[in-house]
Amino acid sequence: MLTxxxxxxxxxxxxxxxxxxLILLYLATAPFLFPGARALNVAATVCVFVVLVASFDLLLGYCGVVSFAHAMFYGIGAYGVAIAMHRLGPTWGAMALGALAGIALAVLLSFLIALISLRVRAIFYTMMTLAFGAAFGALVLRLSDLTGGDDGRSFRLPEVLMPAFRPFEGDVFGVTVNGKVFVYYLVFAVSLVLFLFMLRVVNSRFGRVLQAIRENxxxxxxxxxxxxxxRIAINCLAAAMAACAGVLMALWLRYVGPQTTVGFNVMLNILLMAVIGGLGTVYGAVVGVTLYVLAENYLQSLLGGVSEGAQGLPLLPALFHPDRWMLWLGLVFVLAVYFFPSGIVGRLRSARGRPA
Structure with missing residues (x-):
């Protein structure tokens, strides 16, 4: 069964x-072991970005295709469900229609972009995908009546998925179970299924051909x-997975905006997580995303404690000030790339195969 x-x-x-x-157990039990709003948001973000980064790994790690339009497909999925729920109301039908429309549009655009761009090589393809991503970001801002522009778009979910919904009168294991918990487990379950599906794809005959194309x-x-x-097929599949991740994030946040979906910072984060975890492994997405998201959310608090403890010492309080968390995160990334050039997963696997 496990095999x-x-x-x-x-x-x-x-x-x-x-x-x-440990990561699987953490994500499966997060609402009960870490019931705070911030901790639950971190766990949900990990679930969504595992799907997003793994889908990017299908392109870069398994096919050698460097695309900077991946965040665009993530945004299309998010905006698809958000616009449908905003226009049609908080119904299951609107949710399904928006999700399917977003995924279908992402696949169609990916097919057209791949058909046009994959005929060129290396850096030229990368620059073309960057141009498409930037154009879509500008379009989102221009179509403010539809997308909400800079302010983004908020929407409501069906009642059973809203925080005010209480299926039980008392607590369950000391935690109040509400609609937010239901949304979390929806995100977790779908993310797990999509991850296992991508794992199956890369270990199929199709995946072996992709690796052959990457090598030569x-x-x-x-x-x-x-x-x-x-290449066209894997671009369409990766776009569909990225759009699914966008749908999940929109459902979790009940909001979609340009900075959280189609901003260039999102694309950079995807690339960083993929490289840290290890390209061409799929498992690298799980490790890279978990480390990055935890560092992004808790590094500031950790630095604040170190800075307070170093009061009275020269330079150290300023060096470990919470506002400098990006500096330390960048340093961690540089060290990770230097000591783990094949990513954390690649290094662990190579160490496993090394003779004692």
Whole structure:
């Protein structure tokens, strides 16, 4: 059963297996072990970004395609469900219609972009995807009647998914179960299913061909594979997964805005998480996202405690001031890339295969 779920692709490292198991248990029990609003938001963000970063890894890690339009598809999924819920009301039908429309539009645009852009090579393709992403961001701001412009768009969910909904009179394991908890487990369950689906894809014959194209596309073409068709297919699949991640994030936040979806900072975060975790592994998305999101949310608090404890010492209070958290996060990233050039997962797997 476990072999079927993991598609035969086991972590191949005891340390990695333990880390992944801890992350899974953390996400599965977060509403009860960490019931605070901030802690629950961190767990939900991890779930969504695991799907988003893993879908980006399908392109870069398994096919060698560097795309800067990935955040655009994430935004399309988020705006699709937000606009539908805002215009049609907080119904399950509107939610399904918006999600399907967003995913379908993301796949269509991905197909057109890939059809046009994948005929060029390397940096030229990357720059074209960057241009498409920037154009979509500008379009979101221009269509303010539809998207809400700079202010974004807020919306309501069906009653059972709203925080005010209480299915039980008392607490469950000391925690008040409400609609927000239901939304969290919806996000968690869908994210887990999508992750396992992507794991299955990369371990299929299709995934093996993608890796052959990454290693040597001319040789793959020479032995009979139509590499352009495979690249277009994986672009469409990755766009669909990114749009699903956007839908989940919109449902969790009940809000969508340009800075949280289509901003260039979102694309940079995706790239950082993928590199830190390890490209071409899928499991790297889980590790990279968890480390990055936890650092982003709790590094400031940690630095604040260190700064207070170092009062009276020269330079240290200023050096560890919470406002400098980006400096320390950047330093952690540089060290991670230096000591783990193949990512954390790649390093753990290589250490596992090394003779004692």
């Amino acid at each position: 079927h779920l993991l598609s035969g692709d086991f972590p191949r490292s005891r340390v990695l297996s333990g880390v992944l198991l 596309d001319f040789r793959a073409e020479a032995i009979g594979y139509r590499t352009l068709h495979y």
